[in-house]
Amino acid sequence: MDLAFTPEEQKFADEVRAFVRANLPADVRDKVKNGKHLIRDDYMRWQQALGKKGWLVYTWPKKHGGPGFTPAERYIFENICAEEYAPGIIPFGTKMVGPVIYTFGTDEQKAKYLPSIRESTVWWCQGYSEPGSGSDLASLRTKAEKQGDHYIVNGSKTWNTMGHWADWIFCLVRTDSKAKPQEGISFLLIDMKTPGITVKPIIMADGGHEVNEVFFDNVKVPVANLVGKENEGWTCAKFLLANERLGIAAVPQSKRGVAALKDIARAEQENGKPLIENQSFAEKIADLEIQVTALEFTELRVLSQMAHGGQPGPEVSGLKIRGSEIQQRITELTMEAVGEYSAPYLPGLLWQGTNEAPVGPDYAHLAAPRYFNTRKTTIYGGSNEIQKGIISKMVLGL
Amino acid sequence: MDLSLSDEQKQLQEAAERFVRDKYTFENRRKIAASERGWLPENWAQFAELGWLGMAFSEEDGGYGGGPIETMIVMEQFGKGLVLEPFLPTVVLGGGMIASAGSKAQKEALLAPMIEGKKQFAFAWLERQSRYNLADVSLKATKEGAGWSLSGHKGVVYNAPSADHIIVLARTAGSAREPKGLTLFIVDAKAKGISRRDYPTQDALRASELTFDKVSVGADAVLGKVDDAFPVVEGAVDRAIVALCAEATGCMDAINAATLEYIKTRKQFGVPIGKFQVLQHRMVDCFTNAQEARSMTLMASLKIDDKDPTVRAKAASGAKVQIGKSGKFCGQSAVQMHGGMGVTDELSVSHYFKRLTMIDLMFGNQQHHLTRYSNLAMAA
Numbered sequence: 001m002d003l004a005f006t007p008e009e010q011k012f013a014d015e016v017r018a019f020v021r022a023n024l025p026a027d028v029r030d031k032v033k034n035g036k037h038l039i040r041d042d043y044m045r046w047q048q049a050l051g052k053k054g055w056l057v058y059t060w061p062k063k064h065g066g067p068g069f070t071p072a073e074r075y076i077f078e079n080i081c082a083e084e085y086a087p088g089i090i091p092f093g094t095k096m097v098g099p100v101i102y103t104f105g106t107d108e109q110k111a112k113y114l115p116s117i118r119e120s121t122v123w124w125c126q127g128y129s130e131p132g133s134g135s136d137l138a139s140l141r142t143k144a145e146k147q148g149d150h151y152i153v154n155g156s157k158t159w160n161t162m163g164h165w166a167d168w169i170f171c172l173v174r175t176d177s178k179a180k181p182q183e184g185i186s187f188l189l190i191d192m193k194t195p196g197i198t199v200k201p202i203i204m205a206d207g208g209h210e211v212n213e214v215f216f217d218n219v220k221v222p223v224a225n226l227v228g229k230e231n232e233g234w235t236c237a238k239f240l241l242a243n244e245r246l247g248i249a250a251v252p253q254s255k256r257g258v259a260a261l262k263d264i265a266r267a268e269q270e271n272g273k274p275l276i277e278n279q280s281f282a283e284k285i286a287d288l289e290i291q292v293t294a295l296e297f298t299e300l301r302v303l304s305q306m307a308h309g310g311q312p313g314p315e316v317s318g319l320k321i322r323g324s325e326i327q328q329r330i331t332e333l334t335m336e337a338v339g340e341y342s343a344p345y346l347p348g349l350l351w352q353g354t355n356e357a358p359v360g361p362d363y364a365h366l367a368a369p370r371y372f373n374t375r376k377t378t379i380y381g382g383s384n385e386i387q388k389g390i391i392s393k394m395v396l397g398l
Numbered sequence: 399m400d401l402s403l404s405d406e407q408k409q410l411q412e413a414a415e416r417f418v419r420d421k422y423t424f425e426n427r428r429k430i431a432a433s434e435r436g437w438l439p440e441n442w443a444q445f446a447e448l449g450w451l452g453m454a455f456s457e458e459d460g461g462y463g464g465g466p467i468e469t470m471i472v473m474e475q476f477g478k479g480l481v482l483e484p485f486l487p488t489v490v491l492g493g494g495m496i497a498s499a500g501s502k503a504q505k506e507a508l509l510a511p512m513i514e515g516k517k518q519f520a521f522a523w524l525e526r527q528s529r530y531n532l533a534d535v536s537l538k539a540t541k542e543g544a545g546w547s548l549s550g551h552k553g554v555v556y557n558a559p560s561a562d563h564i565i566v567l568a569r570t571a572g573s574a575r576e577p578k579g580l581t582l583f584i585v586d587a588k589a590k591g592i593s594r595r596d597y598p599t600q601d602a603l604r605a606s607e608l609t610f611d612k613v614s615v616g617a618d619a620v621l622g623k624v625d626d627a628f629p630v631v632e633g634a635v636d637r638a639i640v641a642l643c644a645e646a647t648g649c650m651d652a653i654n655a656a657t658l659e660y661i662k663t664r665k666q667f668g669v670p671i672g673k674f675q676v677l678q679h680r681m682v683d684c685f686t687n688a689q690e691a692r693s694m695t696l697m698a699s700l701k702i703d704d705k706d707p708t709v710r711a712k713a714a715s716g717a718k719v720q721i722g723k724s725g726k727f728c729g730q731s732a733v734q735m736h737g738g739m740g741v742t743d744e745l746s747v748s749h750y751f752k753r754l755t756m757i758d759l760m761f762g763n764q765q766h767h768l769t770r771y772s773n774l775a776m777a778a
Contacts, residue, residue, distance in 0.1 A: 129738070132665075133666075134666060134737050134738060135666050135667075135671075135737070136666035136667045139666070139667075139668075158738070159738050202742055202744070203742065203743040203744070204741055204742055204743060205741050205742060205743055205748035205749075205751070205752065207743065211738075268529070269527040269529065270529045270531070271529075271531055271534065271575060272527075272534075272574060272575060275529075280765055280769065281765065335755075335759070336763060336765070339529050339530065339759060339763070340524055340529075340530075340553075340554050340759050340760065341526070341553065341554065342600065342756075342759055343554050343599040343600055343601075343605060343756060343759065344554065344597045344599060344600075344605065345597065345598050345599055345600045346597060359553070359554075359595070359597060359607055360526060360553065368600045368752075368755065368756075369600070371755070372600075372741070372748065372751070372752060372755075373741065375730065375733045375734070375740065375741050375751075376738070376741045378734060379733075379734065379737050379738055379740070379741065380738070383734075383737060384734075385674070385676050385677070388676070
């Protein structure tokens with residue numbers, strides 16, 4: 001057991017840092033550093049640079065065109081990207097549907113879909129939740145009826161992240177309404193340009209648009225777009241959710257968040273002194289940093305286990321629980337540090353990136369919207385109540 | 399001892415409830431928030447007509463002889479409806495300071511028309527560096543002939559875009575953060591030398607950044623005594639805190655009611671999600687938190703006019719700590735129990751959550767008041 005990087009790992013770290021510095025567009029880096037909202041093209045430019053290097057799908061094994069990173073390399077890669085203010089990689093293609101396709105898909109499907117995911121030339125989005133099916137995902141009702149060599153899809157999906165930018169959507173659909181809820185579900189790939197698909201924005205509490213409702217009205221989908229067997233989509237769904245929960249802990253982002261919080265607490269004044277000298281506040285940051293460290297080492301333990309051939313099990317749910325709580329706590333303390341200057345709401349600056357000057361320091365107007373928005377982290381990807389249910393049942397046997 | 403409302407107070411409560419029910423449906427509020435002023439003159443006129451603008455002032459000052467309990471009753475209902483009219487800056491803060499420190503002439507010129515609904519105020523105290531220290535003021539007022547000249551910056555001044563007069567806390571003597579040497583000035587909002595940057599706030603109110611560039615005022619603009627404004631400001635802010643606490647209890651009642659209704663009706667796994675024990679217990683904690691908030695608000699409303707400033711300050715800080723804690727718990731829990739819907743703009747729950755969040759940040763957050771309370775309580 002050794003915590004220190006080997007010389008090879010150190011060399012790899014240097015290589016990653018050099019690559020990010022040379023290839024991350026400066027304007028994108030600045031946006032991430034200053035907490036600005038990114039547009040589709042910002043993500044694409046960075047992801048395509050990673051794609052060229054072969055690192056975009058950094059969690060994929062070599063045989064599917066990934067770099068086959070060791071757990072240590074993966075950890076190094078994620079951390080350095082975050083430290084250098086690279087945008088988070090959009091997970092829908094790379095971490096969600098990609099692994100489903102190379103695990104459950106046909107050779108034709110692999111050949112058709114995987115290259116464009118590796119190169120980030122196609123933007124994927126997710127069609128899981130429905131208005132009536134949130135935590136209870138298996139109750140979903142969007143149905144796909146087979147007619148010849150097509151499915152006809154009708155229904156709606158919600159909490160569809162960035163679907164307004166997407167080229168393709170992967171969906172869970174009901175193909176057998178008589179079977180038990182989990183047994184009549186199939187996993188379908190649908191081109192967003194297919195007639196009958198409507199994307200309707202959902203405006204969030206912070207005033208932003210990142211999620212949508214997607215409506216399907218007699219949408220014709222080739223049977224060839226079915227991944228895995230008909231009515232066995234739940235297997236794909238569970239596989240995907242386990243992968244989703246791994247990255248969802250967002251440890252590198254939280255480390256960056258704690259560092260940014262410290263900077264803000266140094267810049268903010270209280271009684272003529274930096275706020276960070278307020279013992280009570282400093283201890284709150286310290287407590288947070290300890291939580292991040294515990295999470296980081298839990299994730300490292302999982303990665304190490306995976307390096308020895310293990311698969312992430314239900315205990316990964318614990319990462320999501322703590323990771324999401326930590327993300328929220330960072331935004332909460334950041335807002336606390338900013339104080340009353342959190343109040344100004346500047347939507348132009350926040351969403352359109354207008355040249356309007358901020359009120360107070362640049363970080364101030366972002367603090368409250370971030371806090372409001374980050375409440376989603378304990379809800380999405382299976383709410384924390386659901387995650388705890390999984391752990392109590394699957395791990396503790398209760 | 400009797401903690402029940404009098405018949406008049408009950409009538410006031412019913413009238414305020416009726417107002418919110420009739421004028422502040424969620425959709426109506428959305429329209430008011432999007433309107434040019436961000437509040438409705440017809441509602442303000444109704445407040446005047448119903449006597450709410452004068453209820454907490456003595457008859458001597460042209461009011462109707464009520465006090466903090468009347469303010470509490472109305473503010474609580476305002477919290478239930480997320481009312482946007484600038485009652486706090488105009489009546490509680492502006493009116494409150496004029497009543498406690500103003501000259502007879504000032505009361506006649508400003509308080510009487512305010513009670514009639516014809517004048518509005520904003521209180522400019524915060525500066526970029528102030529955080530929650532009311533004495534951390536550097537905007538300077540210097541003698542200029544018989545009057546004064548004001549120069550400096552004020553931030554997050556609620557209701558400044560609509561106010562007729564800005565009540566400005568300025569430094570006339572002493573060093574930075576010294577409570578002594580502060581003076582209040584009543585300045586015409588349109589005075590030459592004031593520039594304003596207006597913006598909406600996270601919770602749909604309106605506020606401004608104000609820059610004062612050699613703004614000249616007469617000697618009669620001084621509110622209270624020169625160099626001795628701090629006790630007036632501290633008292634007014636403590637009263638405003640208690641009013642905010644009442645508003646927060648209204649928000650909590652509303653958000654808890656919405657959440658309870660939601661978990662009774664939203665079905666997952668074939669049952670209403672309120673059947674799950676984890677949500678039941680959380681809902682019970684929300685309910686208990688709101689009760690504690692209500693109790694502390696009542697306590698503070700009863701003690702806020704105490705002659706002993708320590709009793710008053712402890713009451714206000716204690717209530718503010720409780721409101722910060724309870725408001726956060728109820729707000730965050732409501733969002734969580736509503737799931738994805740809780741983080742959308744579409745339901746009222748996120749709007750209550752935002753208001754509760756901003757109330758915690760106003761005039762000192764939970765941590766600030768815990769420290770203040772602790773200093774007061776341990777000294778005794």
